[in-house]
Amino acid sequence: MHGNDDSNVSNDVNIDRKRCGNVSARLQPIIVGGDVLAVMIRGLYPEFACEAFIAAFEGGITDKFRGYAVEPQLARIERPLYEAAADGGLAAYFAEAHRTNWAIQRAMYPIMTSATVIWTVLDNAWPAGALLLRIDGRPCPFGISRKVDDGGETGIHSDMPNWDYAVEEFLSARTNLSFLVYPSQFEGGELELWPDTINQPAIFKGLMDKASGYALDRKRVGPPAVTIHPGKGDAVLFDARRLHAVREVRKGPRYSQSGFINVRGLHEPLSLYH
Numbered sequence: 265m266h267g268n269d270d271s272n273v274s275n276d277v278n279i280d281r282k283r284c285g286n287v288s289a290r291l292q293p294i295i296v297g298g299d300v301l302a303v304m305i306r307g308l309y310p311e312f313a314c315e316a317f318i319a320a321f322e323g324g325i326t327d328k329f330r331g332y333a334v335e336p337q338l339a340r341i342e343r344p345l346y347e348a349a350a351d352g353g354l355a356a357y358f359a360e361a362h363r364t365n366w367a368i369q370r371a372m373y374p375i376m377t378s379a380t381v382i383w384t385v386l387d388n389a390w391p392a393g394a395l396l397l398r399i400d401g402r403p404c405p406f407g408i409s410r411k412v413d414d415g416g417e418t419g420i421h422s423d424m425p426n427w428d429y430a431v432e433e434f435l436s437a438r439t440n441l442s443f444l445v446y447p448s449q450f451e452g453g454e455l456e457l458w459p460d461t462i463n464q465p466a467i468f469k470g471l472m473d474k475a476s477g478y479a480l481d482r483k484r485v486g487p488p489a490v491t492i493h494p495g496k497g498d499a500v501l502f503d504a505r506r507l508h509a510v511r512e513v514r515k516g517p518r519y520s521q522s523g524f525i526n527v528r529g530l531h532e533p534l535s536l537y538h
C-alpha cells in the first residue's frame with residue numbers, strides 16, 4: 265500500500281490546516297481509483313480520547329447495543345442507513361439515530377468523538393468542505409460505534425449504498441468511502457482490502473458464500489492485495505465499493521467508530537452518513 269504511514273500527523277488534538285490539506289491530497293487517489301487502496305493516519309485519535317470513547321461506549325448506553333442482522337456477534341450502537349432502508353426503518357433512523365451519537369458525545373465531553381474529529385479534518389481539508397448527508401432535507405447521523413469480541417469477523421463484502429437505497433444522492437455519486445478509527449489495541453481483526461469492485465448485484469450474488477447471507481466465498485476471490493493491522497487511535501479511509509473484510513479477532517475487544525463518505529466529485533462537498 266502506498267502512503268500507509270503518515271508520520272507527519274501527530275497526536276495533537278488541534279486541527280492543523282497543513283496536515284489536513286495533506287489528507288485531502290492523499291484521499292484523491294483513492295477516489296479516482298488505481299492502486300492506492302487506503303489512507304491511514306496513525307494516531308489521529310489520541311490515547312486519552314480512545315479511553316474516553318471506550319468508557320462512554322461501555323457506560324450507560326449499552327441498551328442500544330445490537331448485533332448486525334447478518335453478523336450478530338458484531339455489536340454496534342445504532343444502525344446503518346442501508347439496514348434501515350432494507351426493513352422499513354428509515355423514519356426511526358432519521359428520528360432517533362442522532363440521539364445516540366449525542367449520548368456518546370455527551371458522555372465524552374469535552375473530548376470529541378472520532379467521528380467529529382474526522383468530520384472536522386475533512387471539512388478543513390476538502391476544497392468544498394464536508395457536511396452531513398441530507399436526504400429530503402433530513403440529516404443523516406454520522407459515526408456508528410462498534411465492538412467485536414474474540415472470534416468475531418466480517419466476511420468479504422462491499423458497501424454499495426446505491427444497491428440498498430436507490431436515491432439520487434447515491435445513484436449519482438462518484439464513490440462511497442469508508443472511514444474507521446480504532447480506539448483499542450487488538451490482535452487479529454486485520455482489515456483486508458482487494459482492488460476489485462463488483463458493479464452488478466447478480467455477479468456479487470453468484471460469488472457469495474451461501475451460508476453467510478452477505479459475504480463472498482473466500483475461495484472464489486483470492487488473497488487480498490493489502491492487509492492492514494490498525495493500532496490504537498489509527499484512522500483508515502478506503503473506497504468501500506471495493507471488496508474488503510475483517511479477519512477473526514483473536515484478542516479483543518476490537519472497538520471502532522466508522523462512517524461513510526458519499527463523494528459526488530473532487531469539487532463537490534463530501535457528504536457524511538452511516
Ligand SMILES: O=C(O)CCC(=O)C(=O)O
Pocket residue numbers: 418423442444455504508509510520522
Ligand atoms: O471494521 C473494519 O475495519 C471494517 C468494517 C467494514 O467493513 C466497514 O466499515 O465497511
Ligand SMILES: [Fe+2]
Pocket residue numbers: 421422423442504508
Ligand atoms: Fe464494509
